[in-house]
Amino acid sequence: MANFSKSQVPQFSVEVYQNEFLPEGGREVNAIVTVTSTGGGTTGGIPLADAAPAYGAGQGPGAAVVLMVDCSGSMDYPPTKMRNARDATAAAIDTLREGTQFAVVAGTHVAKDVYPGNGRLAVADARTKAQAKEALRKLSAGGGTAIGTWLRLADRLLNSADVSIRHGILLTDGRNEHESPEDLRAALDSCAGRFTCDARGVGTDWEVKEVTGIAAALLGTADIVADPAGLAADFTHMMENAMGKEVADVALRLWTPVGVEIRFVKQVAPTVADLTARRTEANARAGDYPTGSWGDESRDYHVCVLVPEAGIGQEMLAARVSLILPDPSGAGTPQTLSQGLVRAVWTDDMVASTSINPQVAHYTGQAELAQVIQQGLDARKSGDFDGATAKLGRAVQLASASGNQDTAKLLSKVVDVVDAATGTVRLKAKVAEADEMTLETRSTKTVRVKK
C-alpha cells in the first residue's frame, strides 16, 4: 500500500563551474551550473513539505499524459505510416504506469479525443489500456493538419485532472498547413507552463522548425523518426521518460545584485535551449526561467552576466542560482530546492584572470556548434554554398574537437570531411532528405565535458 514515509520527490543539487577571477576592468562572468536531481525516496532525503500531494497507492506522483496522433490524409502515404503510428501509440499505452490518467487525441485540421472520448481522462489499468488500443484501430487517415487545435484540446484534457505532472506526446508527419503560424504560436503561448510536450516528426515531409519549436516552447524533446517502423521503440522510450518525471514546474531562479546585467541564460546539456527571453520576474532582484519537469537526470545551464567594474582585490556575488518549486496552491512562497553561487573576484594575477574554465569553454563551443549547423543548413537551402561550406566546416571542427561523436556522424552525411582539425569540408552533392532533417533536428544535442 501507500508508503507515506518515503519522499517521492527528487533531491536537487547545484554545482557551479566557473573561473571567478577577472582582470582589472573585467565585467563578464561566465558560469556553468550543473543541476542534478536524484530520485525521490531512494536517497533518504528530506521530504518536501506540502509540495507533493499524498499519492495514491503505488502511483508515484499523479501524472496525466495525452497522446496526440496525426491522422491527416498524408498519414496514408505510405499506408504503413498510419499502421506504425497506431502500433507506436499502443506501445506507449502499454508503458503507462497503473493509475496514470491518459487520453488519445486524433489530430487533423480539427482535434478529436478518440479515447476515452468524453472530454475527460481515463485512469490507466488493464481494462482501460485494452479499450484505448481497441479505439486506436478505428483511427483512419483523412483531413488536414492544424497542430494548434490538438494542443489546445490536450491542454483542456490535461487540466481537467488534479495531478502534478502533465505531459503530451505529439506525432506529426506533415506541415502545419491548415492554420496560420500565428495560430500555432498563440496555442503554444497559452499552453506553455501548463504541460510539457515531446514532439516527433515521422517521415520527411514535416517542417523541422515547427517540431523543434513546439518542443522548445513546451520544454520537451524533439526528434525525427525517419523510418515509421522505429516509432514503437521511440514512443516506448518517450513514455518511460515521461513516467520517470517526479516533479513539475521547477524553475531556475537567478538572483543578481544591483547593477548586474544578464547577458544570457541557456540550457546547454543535454540540448542547447536559450532561456533568456523566457524570464518572469520573481522580485526586484530575481527572475525565474522555466525548466519543466524533472525525473532522475542532470542538466547543465550556462549563465553569463555583466557585473559593474570594481577594483583589484574586490569580491562580489555576481549571481545566485537556485532551483525553486512554486507553492502548489499558487499563493505561498516557493520552495528553494538547492542553490549555487556565481562569484566575481578582481585580481592582477594574469594567469588566474585569463584562464577559461574548461566547462565554460566546452559549452561555449557546443552552443556555437548548434548555431553553425543551423546557419550552414539555412545557407545550403538558400543556395549559398560557400557560406554553407564555411559554417558546416566550422561545425565539423567543433564537433571533432569536443568529441561530439553523434553530431560528427550526422555531419559526415551532409559534408565530405577533408580535414576535421582545420574544418576543411566539401558539401556532398547529393544528401538524403532524412539525413539533413536529422542533422537539423538534432543539432542542439550536446555532449558533456570529458572528466
Added chain:
Amino acid sequence: MKMSQSHQQPALSKCPGCAEPPAAGDLFCGACGYDLSAVPGRPGDRPTMAITVPPAASGSEAVRWPAAAETDSSDVPAPVHRPSDLPGTDSGGRPLAEQVQQREQAQEPSAAAGQGAPVGPGPEPVGGPESSAVPVRHDDRAVPGGAEHSGDFALAAPDPRTAEHAAAAAAPAAGGKVCVACRSGRVDPDGYCENCGHAQPRERDHMEQELGSVAAVSDRGLRHHRNEDSFAVSSTALPDGSPAVVAIVCDGVSSASRPDEASAAAASAANESLLESLPRGTHPQQAMHEAIVAASEAVNALAQEPAGAMEHDAHRHQNAPACTLVGAVMAGELLIVGWVGDSRVYWVPEDRSRPTARLTEDDSWAAQMVAAGLMNEAEAYADERAHAITGWLGADAYELEPHTAAFKPDRPGLVVVCTDGLWNYAESAEEMAAAVPADAQEHPLRGAQVLVGHALDGGGHDNVTVALLPFAVRPQGAGSACETV
C-alpha cells in the same frame, strides 16, 4: 586646547566600522580594522550644512535621535561613551603621557593618505547624543535605522569602490548587518550583500593580537580579495622559569590551492610545537627546527583533504596548499629565528644610531642570484622573477630545508617578523628601521599597526603581516606598559 584639537582631528568615540570604542591614538580599530586615521571624506555631490544644536535641545523634538544600537557586531552590548569618558590609553591600557598624545596627533594626518583601508563589518557608526553640544555637521543622507551619527565626526563616505549606491538611502537596516559597500543592503548568510552583491569583510581580513611583550597585526592589503597570511604569537616559560616569547608568521602561496588554510595550519602547528618543546627544555634552536618540520607536516596533510565541494577551479586544483614560514623565539638572552621561504626577520636596536640588520636569507630566486654572484641586489630584485620562492612548506616542496639561526643581542631592540607584504615597502634593514615608530619598543601593537599602515600607504599590493617582539637585555627594562595585559 584639547577641545579645539578635537575639532580638527576626528577624535572618534566609536569606530565608524563597527562601533567599538577605540583606544586613543589607535590608527586602526581593534575590533574590525577600520582605518581610523583616514579622515572620512564627504560625498562631494551632496550639500553639507553646519548646524549648531544648543545643549538643551539634545534629546528633545528638535533632533529626534533613533535609539542607539543595543549590541555591536559581536553581540556585545555597545557601550556609550562621552568623549571625556575615554581617557587616552596606550596599547597596554595605561594612561597616555601628554607628549605621546601630541605626537600622535601630529602624525595622524600624514598616515591618512586617503587609502581605502579595509572596512570593518558591522552597523553604521553609533555615537552618543551627549556630544551634540559642539557644532555638528551632517550630510543629508538618510541614516539607516538603529544607527546614528556621532556628533563630533563627519560620517565616513560610502566606499568609493562601490559601483552603485544610489539606492543607499532606501533600505532600512534594523536588525541584520548592513553592507559596508553600499550601506543599504542586508548581508546574507553567505557573507554577500543582498543589494549590491559585494563580499563583506571577513574575520581574517584584519587580525590583531597583543600578548605581553609581543604583538602582531595581519591585513588583507588593498589588492587581494582575501588574507592568505597568518600568524601566531604566544608566550611560555622555560624550565628555569624565565619567560619565552614566540612569534610565527606565514604567507600562503597564492598560486597554490587554499593558501589561506596552509598559512593558518602552519602558523598554529609551529606555535604548538614550540609551546610543547620549550618548557621541556629543548634547546630553542632545536625547538625551532622541530616546529618548522611540524608546520610542514601540517601543510602536507592539507593536500590530502579534498577541496570544498563548491570549488571547481581547475587551474588551482593541481597545486598542493603551500606557504612560507618565519618565526622568532626570545628565550632568556637568546634570540632564535627560523624560516622557509621569503618571509623575514629584522633587528632594529632601540638606540637607532646602532646598526640594524636583517636576520634571515630568503629562499628566493633573487637571493639565489645574489648569493651566486650573478646579479647585484638591485638588479635581482628588479627582475620579475625576484619573488619566485625556492623553498616553501607544502606537499609539493622539493625538499624541506628549515633554516635556523641563533643570536645573542647585547642591547635592547625590536624584532620585526614579517611577510613580503611589508618588506616590499621597506626592503633594506635601514628602510625597515625608518618605518618602525620610535616608541614601538614600548607599544608593540601600535608599532605593528603603523608598519601595516606603511605597507598600505605604499600600495598594499599583497597581504601584510607583521609581528613585533621587543627584546630587552635586562628583563625588567622591557617597558612596564607591555607587562600589563
